[in-house]
Amino acid sequence: MSTHNPAPPSPTTVPEDAPPSPGRPPRNMATPDGPSAWSRPVATLAARAAELPDGPVNALCGASAGVASGIVTCPLDVIKTRLQAQGSFRPRTYAGPTRAVYKGLTGTARVIWREDGVRGLYRGLGPMLLGYIPTWAVYMSTYESTKEFLNARMENKWLARTLASIAAGGCSTLVTNPIWVVKTRLMSQVSARASEDHRPPWHYKNTFDAFRKMYAKEGIGSFYSGLSPALLGLTHVAIQFPLYEFFKMKFTGLEMGKTGGNHEDVHWFGIAAATVLSKIAATSATYPHEVLRTRLQTQQRSLPTQSHDHVSFRGGQDGSGYTSRPPGTASSDGMINIPRYRGVMRTCAVILQEEGWRAFYNGMGTNMVRAVPAAVTTMMTFESLKIVHQKLKYEGQRLQDED
Template structure:
């Protein structure tokens, strides 16, 4: 790929210089601070921010941005998860489902609303918010730090940004995969009124209840179900964030999270346009891995009964949804209790044989409707908060400098 246009600012700069320098802001923002008491809440917050590291600010802004996007787009995420998981709970002796209970965005929303109401539209919101906090906090912190590192060692900007995206994505995925497994399980859970072939073999009352039951019945490995396609999904961020930085540079002349001492305005349209284009490209190129991840995460790992042959019989497991089939397998009498989906390659082969290639794009339209606004909310919140935090950090450093100079009234 070719490098950016010549007018782009030289890089890399040290992380402290990539944000608003204190001397550059004294004239525009420091004056307003001088008119306020040094003991005012704003001044106290500015002094506090002055002692916070750049990585901590990145983590806070990333976590806040993820929570904002999660609240806005949770209903669409529920719809997308139902569409992706559809077909994974039917008995094995059914070559194809008799009918699709979820059809498109509006049809799926209608079914969820009629069966579960508002509560069903926000099912899984708790673990989603719990997951977004560390996910975006880790991602933004690692991305910014690793980008500085790669900028100092690699000349090609595209390669630097791709490497930083993969590094940050791997760290956040390994740290938060258990939370996303619980979130996906809760979102794919349907009403008691749903037909049995569309009903998952579990019933969780809450996030804590899901964690307890999964650990007791399936073991620790269940929390890392779908880790392989999740890591495969690093291709998504490897496309999205370098493209975002490229488009933002074209539209605003600034890199991700970068501020300008000459222009304190937030480039709303530039950020939104860069996010829209980068997210569309990344989602279109890498969507099938999300279906694979959802299928693996919603598949229950049952512990086989105590027998030399490790054979499970129908009715051998008690509890909700287990009266006629072992958890996650819906096997007939005498069938070894092996999961339907095992590994990325086998899962691809199984879905292709049972449902055809179109199943790899189940819910893609809904995902676009969900993912693009979520990405816009995330990036706009992140960029806005980061600019505000570094502005406060600059003002706090100016206040501390005045105090050290004996100018504190």
């Protein structure tokens, strides 16, 4: 860095509404017209930020945004998972009427609070945070890079955003599906005081215990349960993110992650409105795939056995307060182990036959209450961090120009 004070250059007239350029910082920041108010540590950080490529920055901003939304909405995610999985743990020999334990948002919250307390509302938070970091890091970095690649080669920006959303969603789903299976298992796990016909056939102490037991008892394939409906869920992001960019352009005139010439003049209301509208539209159109994914993820598998005719003897749960019973997905009485849910179409048929079409929308109201604040938290955090990065980047470029 230069240690002497150079003579100030001649002032340059810049229009108020002129957008920032790579070599010129916004008007509200330190410009050649005035000295920099940035401290030396921040100026050093700004110089480093100017050298960072956009890929790692988008990944970091996306991961931070996902973690923030996960902490805020974990209780609602637990309630949604309980509602989606309700009915999947009944023994096959059960012939009585279907009895719903979880009823709506407040009813489910009361049951969880009564049986498990506050810990029950945050069950699965560990794998959720563990999953959000790579999910949003992979998604945001892949989405931005793919979108820029396609924009340079396609005139249809809507199609480019849709393809970028699908590519980013596919990459993040393949990378993080095992984490989300464990998260769903933990969130659907109930206490020993729960009724017999709503108790899943497993008991995990924590995230790592779930990974260990699933691998030992069910094999590597259990971590990719529900992958088909999860990939089917790419239709969700294919709707949400192009719509978000469309609405944000309408409300603010800017694309995702972009700011205008004045960083202090951020259209937060426009960003929030674009997020809410796009999330409601995407969730309403694609919700049934989430129920299918939850049912497949919470279905316990069994490893192949050496017994006659591949008969599988599996008990219920271990530990005090748990009694051995035939799980809803297999039997422990010597019958051949045939999963209740097999593939997307078979799962659809079984749910429709046993519970009716309304089961495909179990927990949708709760999911809306959870998904919309989660999306707003995610996008607000992402946009805020991108603004901070752009401020540092412009200041770093200015300092480099001075040197």
